[in-house]
Amino acid sequence: MKRATNKAVYIATTEPNSGKSIISLGLMQLLLGKVSKVGYFRPIIDDFEEGGVDNHINTVLNYFNLDLKFEDAYAFTRSEVIQKKHDNKDDEIISKIIEKFKAVEDRFDFVLVEGTSFSGKGSIGEFDINVLIAKNLGVPAIILESGIGKTLNELVDSLHLAYDSFEDKGVQVLSVIGNKVEQQNIQLVVSELEKYFPSEVIVNAIPLNPILANPSIKEIVEVLNAKILFGEAYINNQAGYFSVGAMQLPNYLNHLLKEDSLVITPGDRADLILGALQANVSENYPSISGIVLTGGLIPEESINKLIEGLSDVVPIIAVDGGTFAVVNAIGAIKSQIYAENKQKISTSIKDFEKYVKVDDLIERLITFETEGITPRMFQYNLLKKAKSERKHIVLPEGLDERILRATKQLIDVDAAEITLLGERKEIEEKIIALDLVLDLDKINIINPIESIHFDDYAETLFELRKHKNVNLVMAKDLMEDVSYFGTMMVYKGHADGMVSGAIHTTQHTILPALQFIKTKPEASIVSSVFFMCLEDRVSVYGDCAINPNPTAEQLAEIAISSAATSVAFDIDPKIAMLSYSSGTSGVGEDVVRVREATEIIKRKRPDLKVEGPIQYDAAVDIKVGKLKLPDSEVAGQANVFIFPDLNTGNNTYKAVQRETKALAIGPIIQGLNKPVNDLSRGCTIDDIFNTVVVTAIQAQES
Numbered sequence: 007m008k009r010a011t012n013k014a015v016y017i018a019t020t021e022p023n024s025g026k027s028i029i030s031l032g033l034m035q036l037l038l039g040k041v042s043k044v045g046y047f048r049p050i051i052d053d054f055e056e057g058g059v060d061n062h063i064n065t066v067l068n069y070f071n072l073d074l075k076f077e078d079a080y081a082f083t084r085s086e087v088i089q090k091k092h093d094n095k096d097d098e099i100i101s102k103i104i105e106k107f108k109a110v111e112d113r114f115d116f117v118l119v120e121g122t123s124f125s126g127k128g129s130i131g132e133f134d135i136n137v138l139i140a141k142n143l144g145v146p147a148i149i150l151e152s153g154i155g156k157t158l159n160e161l162v163d164s165l166h167l168a169y170d171s172f173e174d175k176g177v178q179v180l181s182v183i184g185n186k187v188e189q190q191n192i193q194l195v196v197s198e199l200e201k202y203f204p205s206e207v208i209v210n211a212i213p214l215n216p217i218l219a220n221p222s223i224k225e226i227v228e229v230l231n232a233k234i235l236f237g238e239a240y241i242n243n244q245a246g247y248f249s250v251g252a253m254q255l256p257n258y259l260n261h262l263l264k265e266d267s268l269v270i271t272p273g274d275r276a277d278l279i280l281g282a283l284q285a286n287v288s289e290n291y292p293s294i295s296g297i298v299l300t301g302g303l304i305p306e307e308s309i310n311k312l313i314e315g316l317s318d319v320v321p322i323i324a325v326d327g328g329t330f331a332v333v334n335a336i337g338a339i340k341s342q343i344y345a346e347n348k349q350k351i352s353t354s355i356k357d358f359e360k361y362v363k364v365d366d367l368i369e370r371l372i373t374f375e376t377e378g379i380t381p382r383m384f385q386y387n388l389l390k391k392a393k394s395e396r397k398h399i400v401l402p403e404g405l406d407e408r409i410l411r412a413t414k415q416l417i418d419v420d421a422a423e424i425t426l427l428g429e430r431k432e433i434e435e436k437i438i439a440l441d442l443v444l445d446l447d448k449i450n451i452i453n454p455i456e457s458i459h460f461d462d463y464a465e466t467l468f469e470l471r472k473h474k475n476v477n478l479v480m481a482k483d484l485m486e487d488v489s490y491f492g493t494m495m496v497y498k499g500h501a502d503g504m505v506s507g508a509i510h511t512t513q514h515t516i517l518p519a520l521q522f523i524k525t526k527p528e529a530s531i532v533s534s535v536f537f538m539c540l541e542d543r544v545s546v547y548g549d550c551a552i553n554p555n556p557t558a559e560q561l562a563e564i565a566i567s568s569a570a571t572s573v574a575f576d577i578d579p580k581i582a583m584l585s586y587s588s589g590t591s592g593v594g595e596d597v598v599r600v601r602e603a604t605e606i607i608k609r610k611r612p613d614l615k616v617e618g619p620i621q622y623d624a625a626v627d628i629k630v631g632k633l634k635l636p637d638s639e640v641a642g643q644a645n646v647f648i649f650p651d652l653n654t655g656n657n658t659y660k661a662v663q664r665e666t667k668a669l670a671i672g673p674i675i676q677g678l679n680k681p682v683n684d685l686s687r688g689c690t691i692d693d694i695f696n697t698v699v700v701t702a703i704q705a706q707e708s
Contacts, residue, residue, distance in 0.1 A: 014117040016140040016147045024152045025185040027343040032358020045114030048080045049103045068345040081106045140177045150183040181208040189213040212361045221341040223296040223321045230325045237321035243295040251278040266295040273303025296321040300329045381539030397502040397702040402488035404428030412694035414444045422702045425450035427488045454491040463494040470522045493518035502705035507685030519682040529677035533564040536672035546646040550655035551673035561603035565648045567676045582625035582644035583618025588634045671696040
């Protein structure tokens with residue numbers, strides 16, 4: 007595939023409360039210093055109440071003032087994903103995530119993608135979902151892991167396991183980060199990680215920061231359902247050391263020795279309340295972050311009146327429950343970073359810049375190139391390309407149920423203008439019988455014999471074929487045939503391409519095109535390819551549908567045409583001329599023919615990367631390829647496979663399709679002046695949809 011400079015990175019973890027926000031905030035700040043527009047995207051977010059927002063998205067969008075709407079910054083909520091999986095609609099999950107991500111990517115120079123948070127129901131298997139998403143988005147990953155509660159070996163092993171999972175799926179890991187590590191262990195963690203990861207993986211460790219670990223007063227209010235009595239303007243104050251006031255004031259003041267201490271005391275201890283407030287403004291004591299009054303008690307009216315007269319009062323909140331229980335409840339709060347808490351955000355960014363090798367990381371992010379494309383991304387790109395310059399495709403088999411259902415899908419996504427051939431009333435009745443919600447105003451329905459162009463088409467066919475003894479009467483008879491009529495629409499420019507074959511043979515579909523659309527000047531034969539969408543890549547197979555026993559010259563032309571088709575669909579061709587032998591070792595007529603074809607290609611198109619003869623295993627397996635053909639730039643990396651004959655090609659594509667559940671798009675006919683494509687009579691609705699999309703793209707090139 008074409009190599010492209012990467013425009014995104016995926017932040018992933020394996021557990022909840024890992025501190026992803028530190029990485030997201032730090033990276034966003036770092037990237038904004040290098041590129042002008044940085045976007046943010048979360049494929050799956052936690053559920054939120056109606057009218058609410060996701061805290062992660064809200065924090066990033068607001069703090070960095072990104073020009074991005076909340077609803078555009080995510081694809082699904084957790085519950086939506088669970089429901090989709092329950093309904094066996096996994097394909098829809100990835101497809102929508104790709105669509106929404108690409109919409110963000112198109113608007114920004116770089117996109118920071120943040121994975122899931124592993125909280126709530128459905129978190130089992132969540133790590134695998136993150137790997138799958140990163141794979142299908144085609145972006146590299148940064149993996150982090152919390153060091154809390156783990157030994158050094160456990161932290162390293164967990165990160166390495168996650169690293170292997172991403173790499174095994176073809177997702178390159180740029181960096182691994184041990185987060186929330188004890189300060190004194192930072193260098194130890196980095197040194198240990200460096201032993202176990204390749205040198206190109208950037209390893210980092212970030213210490214546990216109490217400012218980030220402790221909750222704000224706002225979070226305490228929300229979790230404990232507290233009542234705010236005073237100081238609401240400072241509700242985002244960060245709680246530091248917790249000090250419990252249960253002794254006399256002179257003794258208690260000795261415990262107010264740490265900055266941003268949170269005072270926790272029964273609500274009837276007016277002496278401690280007033281003493282803490284006075285200490286907060288005294289130059290001889292550090293500031294306090296707030297006061298929590300326990301026992302459901304609030305100060306008497308006279309005390310309240312006194313406090314009201316003070317300026318800049320820290321938050322004072324009242325909660326139910328005893329002091330001991332409240333202290334434990336506050337200590338159990340899993341603090342989050344949110345938009346209003348500027349202290350935590352700035353602290354996160356400072357820690358990131360201090361402990362992460364930012365220069366190395368930004369260099370990898372900006373220069374990283376991705377190679378290859380996943381099938382889902384390939385399909386997304388096909389549809390996007392088709393929609394960018396909408397073309398008119400004629401479908402001669404207008405009464406076929408699969409054609410009608412595919413037409414609805416094509417119209418719904420605005421992939422192409424569609425004309426169906428057939429008797430209008432019959433097609434309309436079929437649409438009603440199938441209960442298809444299809445707007446008839448958005449499609450064209452033509453009965454060939456009733457068309458205003460019928461006579462003109464017949465006369466044109468007569469002129470084109472009279473040298474073959476076709477008279478006008480014969481031309482009119484032929485023009486009643488939907489394949490001839492549809493092909494003539496393309497020839498005359500009344501349609502941009504044709505797709506047929508759901509109920510007609512290949513010959514019936516292709517013959518009219520060969521008779522008067524004819525081949526391109528540089529092509530002596532018509533051939534075909536299939537786009538084979540395998541689990542982790544897209545390969546091109548040719549010729550698997552048309553030429554039974556091509557000569558060496560014809561094989562060479564099939565390969566050159568297949569390379570041109572690949573380039574048209576953003577695939578950088580590396581051509582394998584397949585045989586039962588690799589290199590110069592084999593003998594036999596079939597091997598010689600493939601060897602001659604390879605030499606013809608090298609002579610005609612020295613710019614193409616081609617290897618042949620080569621066996622399939624040497625073409626796709628890098629180890630086998632290096633063993634059999636160590637100097638080849640194609641062996642082990644091939645993506646265009648030219649089979650020596652139709653028997654081999656047709657059986658191979660069907661075997662791969664059935665055994666691997668690969669999606670086979672095609673056959674895509676190449677070599678014609680204008681696009682006409684053939685369907686298998688066993689085609690599915692998806693086959694028709696994909697073939698029409700490909701035909702529309704071919705029409706853009708013709």
